[in-house]
Amino acid sequence: MTRECGVCGNERVVVTPADDALSATPCVCQRPCSQCGDVGFTFARDEQGYERAVPCACREVEKRARMLTEANLPVRYARARLDTFETREPWQGAALSLAYGFAREFEAGVRGLLFYGRSGTGKTHLSASIIRYLVVQRGIRARFIEFKHLISDLRETFSGPTSSSSLTTPLVLVPLLVIDELGKGARREWEQDVLDELVSRRYNAKRTTLFTTNYQVGAGARAPGEESLEERVGTRIYSRLAEMCRAHPMNGDDQRRATDGRPLQRG
Ligand SMILES: [Zn+2]
Numbered sequence: 001m002t003r004e005c006g007v008c009g010n011e012r013v014v015v016t017p018a019d020d021a022l023s024a025t026p027c028v029c030q031r032p033c034s035q036c037g038d039v040g041f042t043f044a045r046d047e048q049g050y051e052r053a054v055p056c057a058c059r060e061v062e063k064r065a066r067m068l069t070e071a072n073l074p075v076r077y078a079r080a081r082l083d084t085f086e087t088r089e090p091w092q093g094a095a096l097s098l099a100y101g102f103a104r105e106f107e108a109g110v111r112g113l114l115f116y117g118r119s120g121t122g123k124t125h126l127s128a129s130i131i132r133y134l135v136v137q138r139g140i141r142a143r144f145i146e147f148k149h150l151i152s153d154l155r156e157t158f159s160g161p162t163s164s165s166s167l168t169t170p171l172v173l174v175p176l177l178v179i180d181e182l183g184k185g186a187r188r189e190w191e192q193d194v195l196d197e198l199v200s201r202r203y204n205a206k207r208t209t210l211f212t213t214n215y216q217v218g219a220g221a222r223a224p225g226e227e228s229l230e231e232r233v234g235t236r237i238y239s240r241l242a243e244m245c246r247a248h249p250m251n252g253d254d255q256r257r258a259t260d261g262r263p264l265q266r267g
């Protein structure tokens with residue numbers, strides 16, 4: 001049993017703010033490497049008895065730290081981890097066990113998730129924690145993007161000389177993409193087309209997408225005049241989401257009315 005590192009809690013990496021995203025590096029407890037003394041490789045005998053240099057396990061920690069930086073997690077979620085998610089209410093416990101199950105069993109092309117509910121219920125926290133678990137614990141690439149940034153990135157592409165396909169390729173191919181705050185911001189006509197293109201291409205490429213949204217799924221619990229997610233993103237994208245994702249309500253009220261018929265399969 002190794003002692004717990006007071007800096008990283010044995011996660012092996014630490015995150016620091018860099019501009020508006022988190023940057024990750026191997027923790028001080030990983031240095032110097034007890035296996036290779038930081039040269040990055042060790043020697044092992046092969047079948048013929050020759051000593052050969054093999055990459056040291058510490059290289060993997062460096063690689064995962066780089067991948068975590070590339071995941072583009074927002075600075076305000078520096079402490080977001082599945083093992084620090086607060087579960088004071090039963091619905092929080094249910095959301096956390098869903099997230100743990102998803103992160104532990106994740107493999108390419110599994111069904112995604114759609115966390116919906118009012119702001120401040122931990123949807124983004126949980127999604128960022130899932131990314132962190134996948135990248136650091138399992139070495140699986142994942143990426144976070146806010147919906148409004150996605151839309152402004154895509155708009156630049158549409159008005160520029162390159163085609164939409166060239167810019168969106170990394171977003172299409174990453175095994176898990178989190179799109180945060182789906183539907184937020186002013187709605188423009190072309191938004192639905194580019195979003196539909198991205199979502200369809202990920203679906204066809206057997207890539208998993210996780211969404212969060214403040215808009216309600218299904219009928220009920222809406223203030224007069226408040227749009228539903230389906231009204232917000234349009235029926236075409238909404239039905240695609242229903243195929244791709246399992247919807248999970250992120251508040252107690254919704255949890256209690258989770259029995260009525262919903263177009264999206266509920267968590
Ligand atoms: Zn450490």
Ligand SMILES: [Zn+2]
Nearest residue numbers: 033036056058
């Ligand atoms: Zn090493």
